[in-house]
Amino acid sequence: MKKFKHLAGCLALCAAFGVAGGAVAQDDRHTTVQDGIEVRPLSRLTKVVPAETVNQAAAQQYTQMMSQAQQKGVLLPPSHPQVQRLRAIAQRIIPHSARWNQEASRWQWQVNVIDSKDVNAFCMPGGRIGFFTGILTSLKLTDDEVAAVMGHEIAHALREHSREKMAKQGLTNIGARLTGLAASAIFGVDPSFTGSLANAGAQLVGLKFSRNDEREADLVGLDIAARAGYDPRAGIALWRKMAALSQRAPIELLSTHPGGESRINDMQAHMNVLLPVYARTKGTTAAKLPPYRSNVALR
Template sequence: MRKPKLKYALLALVLCTSALSLHAQNDGIPVTSMSRLRNVAGDTAQFNQQSKLQYDQMLNEAHKKDAVATERNPQLIRLRAIAKRLIPYAARWNPDAAKWDWQVNLLKSDTVNAFCMPGGRIAFYNGILVKLNLTDDEVAMVMGHEIAHALREHAREQAGKNAVTNVGARILGALGSAYFGVDPRVGDAAAGVVAKGAALSYSRGDESEADLVGMDLAARAGFDPRAGIALWQKMGQVNQRQPIGFLSTHPTSKDRIQNMQDHMHLVLPVYARAKGLDPNKLPAYHSIALPRS
């Protein structure tokens, strides 16, 4: 009589474990479909191969200038350890990521920037680590954000959007030239302005999505998503001292902080579960002040 009971108990345990696993996949930031405009830019494998060639060329040029951190560099070791925790959760957002040849490199430059190219090729500039005095949680937010661009294929999507926008804008320019008798060269110039403005708005939308996907990746890996708020507060302070070029195409620090705060209730429970903590009793997040200028 005991065997059937044991059988049912084991079945209940399996069902419970499966339910918990499914919940772990479905909580956090919801996974949405990627834009079909990615397909306008061509095949994914070919696009990733081109990105690999660009990344390798960039590294070769940097090596010639002795601008690539060595394998023993403490900051590079730190970056790779953080990446090792984030990468296992990448496939939730893009199943192809499980097959990517992930790389992490550190460039010796004062530039405040980082990026992840299609196919999982990550690079950090030393300036973003030093000038912002980033904690591991904040590094994870930066890295998660950049990885998100690759996972959501924003570069390929942007290429598709630009192709469609440029064609559409030039058609409008040609129609305007013909209808109003405007010099075609003026029409082309106006079309270029329209295309540039549209690309800028697309970029900001991609940045906002990358913030949320990055928060989700970081939380699942056990990094505090509230670090994203501290990160962009620091970024705003540094930008006031010396404007950061790439921020001109990004949402303002205030806007992205608000975006993160609006979705924080979705990722804090994920972070708490990863750390084995009560989501209702999380300790406050503590950042590190910016270095004195």
């Protein structure tokens, strides 16, 4: 009898999780279009994690990271040419960010550069941007390509992907545990075994969400960069460079990022709406724009 009561409880909780999962799927199906850029609406699940909580955590983590970098002598000073360069690019992009999230107009934006070989950059919730010198030097980024990277990272913050991921991951973990318990109750299987299988599946679901977020960030990022007067075709050049830098990329199914060619195809499919936006900032039309030229020969 205890076993059946335990099973009933598990199934009830799984059903509740299924309703929450349905809300996730429903959010993903309904999209909105802004000047040709199709995005999902901001997930209702973000309400599970208060914005204030996320912003406070991000502020604390960012401060700690920059403090540690300064102590180690790898935080570039404001007078450094690369810091001045990135802050100038950010000043042009940031005014266009509120069109994707009105809260961005109240963010306390920061831009810092860490001297490291890491080929990476980020933007934490609340507009806290960080670049590693490795991505600037290894890829020899032009200003347009820096804007593509920066726009992409800012877009993650604008679309509240971190907050959404925290909420989804919490629900997914709950569902994984409940599924394991229910299966063990039905079939008499060791809960640790079924739990491990469920957790593996949960990780794949999480990766799928991440790939969707990356594709969205690519397009929203190029949109705000284009409005700031940076050539959106730089996004394509950027990923050509990334492909050349890393010839042995992970299988897309097991990667938190879409494959390079997949990203390039998505960007190319939206150039018909991105290029006119950029062309207007130059006082011309998309048809009259010269070809994009990077500082490295690309295939």
